[in-house]
Amino acid sequence: MKIKQISSYNGDIIDTILKNRNIKDIDTFLNPNSSEDLNPFDLHNIELGANVLLAHLLINDHIGILVDADADGFSSASIIYQYIKKIEPDSHVSYFLHDRKAHGLTDEISQKIADSSIDLIIIPDAASNDVDELQRLYYMGIDIIVLDHHEVDKMPTHGILINNQLDENKSTNKNLVGAGMAYKFCQALDRILDTHYADDLLDLVAIGQIGDTSDISENEVRNLVFRGLETINNPLVKVAVMDVFGSLEGIAPKDLSFSIIPMINAVVRVGTEDEKDLLFRALNKIGDGRVWNVEKRKKNKKTGKFDKILVEQDLYEYAFDMMKKVKGRQNSMIKKSLEKLRSSTYNEGGISIALLDSSDEAAITGLVANKVAKKYQKPALVLYYKDKKYIGSGRGDEKVLSSLKDWCNETGLVEFAQGHANAFGISIPEDNFEEFKKRTHEVEQNEFVYEVDLIVKENVDRSLIEDVTDNKHLFGGKVQEPLLAFVGIKINKNFIRQKGSMLTFYENGVEFVMYGAPEGLYESLKNNFDRQITMDFVGTPSVNVYGNKRTLQLVLVDCERNESGQYDFIEVPDEITAETIIF
Template sequence: MQYTLIGDNDYLFSPVDTIFKNRGVTNKEDILNLDESKCHSYKLLKNIERAADLLIRHINEGSEVFVQADPDCDGYSSTSMIINYIKKSFGKCNLTWHLPKGKEHGVEVKNVPNNTKLVIIPDSGSNQYKEHKELQEKGIDVIVLDHHICEEESKDAIVVNNQLSPLYPNKNLSGAGIVYKFCQALDDKLGLNNADNYLDLLAIGNIGDMMDLREPETRYLVKRGLDNIQNPMLKEIIKKQDFSMKGTVNIHNVGFFVCPLINAGVRFGSNEDKKQLMEALLESKEEVYYKKKDVYESIQEATARNLGNLRNRQNTARDNSTEKIISIVESSNLKERSIIVAKVGDFLDKSLTGLVANNLAKKYKKPVVLLREKENGIFTGSARGYDKGNIKNFREHLLDTDLFNFCEGHDNSFGVEIETERLKELEDLLLKTKEESTGTGIEVDFEIPFNDIDKQLVLEVGEYKNEWGSTIQEPKIIYKGLTVAANDISLIGKKKNTLKLIVNDIEFIKFFVKKEEYETHFSEGETFYIDVIGKCSINEWNGVRTPQIEILEYKVTETLLF
């Protein structure tokens, strides 16, 4: 087993404080004891009141309003939030929306109906200066509700963006967060209290966009949203994923079991799949015929099932493509460089480029750029950083080379464009740059020898189960030299495929263990010495709380036969 110890291994005196410190949180109370005081006034967002006044005027005048969605989880959350809010707050209105067919960000003027008077662009569009000007020349107003970094404020649109608002301290709020703040501004002007109805969409958007949830305001709003899921589409996805989520709606579970389904629908679905997903998020009451069971069901139920199928197909395609690119990386010795830059062909679906780049960054523990030829002389693609490496802001790192036409998106997840003649310069630069080792294997907070095993530590860390997720990753521990008697080792469960070890009143559990594996390691012997890497949890049954370690990896280091 390969692992890397992070932090100072203080498991004896203040293990929970050490875990938070290892994640950049010096005082855990700052993000655990959250309340309304952590929130900043929407009024600190530049242009937000002008934007709210403009929308109210257009609605009152009966103007045609057009909303342009962005193709990801945050984009769909933002779009459905603003549309749901407008419909609930204003009643009947002339509103249409548009979904991108691929990964195009922002508005395309050709898609805006001729009679439109107002365009709203949530979660993108800040740097679409050309499009803003073209729309203004047509007599169409533009409101941008965004959170992406851009160089300057547009002169031809009302842009509400926390990155362009010097007075707004929270730069870790996604597009759905900015839309929520916009709804708060509308509430105040309209004398309503509707914005909080959409905190569940805010939560999904911020988790899906991997916002830094060490930010107190963002964390507070996300947790409020998770505590009160109202959107019928989100309810249906959570219902479908109930077994995997073990009935618990928290940051980790939503990040692993809810947001990926929505992203699969957006990235891998057909145009009809995407339209159905948006209709479901917009609380449509439509019923859809389910041929297999010869029944009609809600659009939300049908969509949730379809998202599961799309994600399975997406994951198969992603894994196959990842293996092909790994072979390219290995055969070309690209993995020896500080940054992996690889050209990909048509075998990699454009919708999967970011997912595959992310897989490669995790595998090689270094930043990755995947490029494909867009047209003669131009390559575009996706870049993913490795936040545990030495390059903390990969986007800025690439921009500092002055080789790319653009690097647009987030610090460690963004799109790029580069000209062919500059690729050679980039390769030469990478050959000269060496990156320090970032360690290998699973990152663990504690390395605990058998003599120091303490069930109280497991219980204490397990109490924080709902706090893990996103930038506050779930802690892992390696136990060295567990001494386990043969009669404390068994295969349990209905299918007899769960390995269970009992050590010092702690249950060590590993799921999906085959009988052959069990017999290979434990069929002969009286005592076994085992190293285990796992996660802390608490198993509650009939009022009894049992400390439990979910085994990620284990190794039998020695067996005593007698």
């Protein structure tokens, strides 16, 4: 395991980490402000779009909102819905939900809109490139406002496009995602109407910006996210955060990534139409006064058995329970898919290729690919066969390829591989599939080096982990979480435990936790006559809070036994100063 410390340690772990992330203005990063905020009226078409919406509201027209199928889509649509209801409580507003994980104006959603009675459709977080569909709706007499942040391949000739990526903008902030663009639209409306409603929706802005992994090191985005986390107003978001963390205080960007955001995405992926509808209604207080009588199981302290009791739940408690159930259902689907894939995974090359039975599992191909890549410790494609193509998702492993997506495209055998470097969608024509599988034999593991913020030798320094976890709000999105290496750590074998695929080491009050540990690792460490072993660990600092117990953790990305006392470090060169130059 090769390890490189990114730069010299200056004695302050937080300052060192921020400098390693190329944060130039650390004071502004720590204290974001509105000094550089984008003027919403610098966005092309935004004043026109705002006035068109107000004109439709003035004559009580029927307005529709398309809800795109991810956390950013739900939050940006909710921002628009709630803002309209704030300025015009009696307005006639409908919303349209995808029946599967899809984006923009699909044939199905376009038909739903066409069959409705709406006069104006607002589309946040999608549709910039849906040129033909926009034209069709326009010719049907429906006005269109698109609020998007995706790259535009070809300018639509119909509808009003407001997009922060356009060259036509006077100035822009390309780090705003769908929720950020919805907020800017509401800001413009606030200025026209002399109202102040947009800031009431900053918690939803935070969900969208974090959920779409935007660059939260940028001052305006960071300020919006921090303000949103400090003022969580949305009742459903409150219930979710309180359930996981027990408090609304000190919530960090990454906390939403481990609470409500994956639950929203689970409902989008595998939820029924009714469950998706319940999610949107709960986010937007639609049917706020309704109460559900729900049967729960509660342990009887006297008998030790579980009794069935009826409890009353409001809209937000009921919806959150649903979200947890759907997340559990998604996890079960992933587990079942992995069991079936044992006999249908091609592993002879440097890339695992797993074939699902049908497109019924299309919504979870990316999640399953994550598991397959971890299991076999190499890049993975999870595909299903449909219409003479193998379609699905890819998940890479930087230890093998810097970009699995680029490798796939460079074969010339794929119809497309689109998305992030190591998380993307892919389609391979049936006629090219066998040749593609052969090409995977050319893939060999590169020499991989873990670039860490600090290497600590032969000592588990709890204060370092404490400092990082106390400042967890500083990290998230493109501001990568800290990575630390603890090497030469003596571990008593009695303090090595395994539960399922989770492997845990204990030393000096710190848990070193590896999720999805490779098969056989636990046995290789335990099945010997040594009372203690020496380990090298690389991971991210964290803290586990259970009841009143708080346990420091290092969540491992890798570990290995090392009894040699030799470390495979790439040394950091000394900084060149007058004192270090030798004449």
